[in-house]
Amino acid sequence: MSAAEATRGRGRPRDPRTDEAILRAALELFTEHGHAGTSIEAIARRAGVGKLTVYRRWGSKDELIAAAVESARGEIPNPGTDDLDGMSYAEISQVIVDALPVSARTLAEPGYRAMLAQVFGSCVTHPGLMAAFWQNHILPRRRTVHLALSRAVDEGVLPPETDIEALIDMTVGAVLYRLLRSDPPDADELLEYLRAVYRQAGMIPRQ
Known part of the structure; x- marks a missing residue:
């Protein structure tokens, strides 16, 4: 188990609404600005959460963008x-x-x-x-x-x-x-x- 996964396993259960907000923000920013123009800071700001909240769920920007892209299949x-x-x-x-x-x-x-x-x-x-x-x-x-x-x-x-x-x-x-x-x-x-x-x-x- 990775450190990121271990961190996710502790504390209160994850709120799926927070996950959805982060994925939506990541997808919007990636679509608008591409990989280079998307940052964890910008994603957290658009989702209305702290940067640490994002990192507790996804260990890297690439991992988060990949998850956001997959969520777009509707x-x-x-x-x-x-x-x-x-x-x-x-x-x-x-x-x-x-x-x-x-x-x-x-x-x-x-x-x-x-x-x-x-x-x-x-x-x-x-x-x-x-x-x-x-x-x-x-x-x-x-x-x-x-x-x-x-x-x-x-x-x-x-x-x-x-x-x-x-x-x-x-x-x-x-x-x-x-x-x-x-x-x-x-x-x-x-x-x-x-x-x-x-x-x-x-x-x-x-x-």
């Missing part, structure tokens, strides 16, 4: 592969289809797009932040899509020589390119775009 569904194990391609793709409207609404929010831009802009200078974002945010969804495409190959929906990893990369790249353009789509436009891209990739059936 209601985007995140079905685990354990929940999908044993399902057919049609069943898994239906789970993906059902999740698309909520995903589109979240991804189309200006604040969410700005946060994504800051995360990707920090990937070289602060690789730990991208690593945390990848582990907590991207990888679980990537596993779900990988399972769907694997089922598609097994059931003959996609050819056996399909490079699943490359196909996922191309799909993610297409979505990010569309999100970060100067004329971003609204939620309805993004939903149609996601459906089109996912159909082309074979993640959901073509209709």
Whole structure:
């Protein structure tokens, strides 16, 4: 157990409202000013708490920003592969289809797009932040899509020589390119775009 974790384990129970205020302040400042323009002092000031209160919960600025970024996913569904194990391609793709409207609404929010831009802009200078974002945010969804495409190959929906990893990369790249353009789509436009891209990739059936 780290010193920070040991400190968190002592004293009164943590107030979840304080946690939420700190995460919200960290996310707002990171989105507005990036990693370099965000400090623990500024986060504490915006959250209305003392600096020590922040450090009792998160041991470093990178750890706090990573947690704040993860909190921004909102209601985007995140079905685990354990929940999908044993399902057919049609069943898994239906789970993906059902999740698309909520995903589109979240991804189309200006604040969410700005946060994504800051995360990707920090990937070289602060690789730990991208690593945390990848582990907590991207990888679980990537596993779900990988399972769907694997089922598609097994059931003959996609050819056996399909490079699943490359196909996922191309799909993610297409979505990010569309999100970060100067004329971003609204939620309805993004939903149609996601459906089109996912159909082309074979993640959901073509209709």
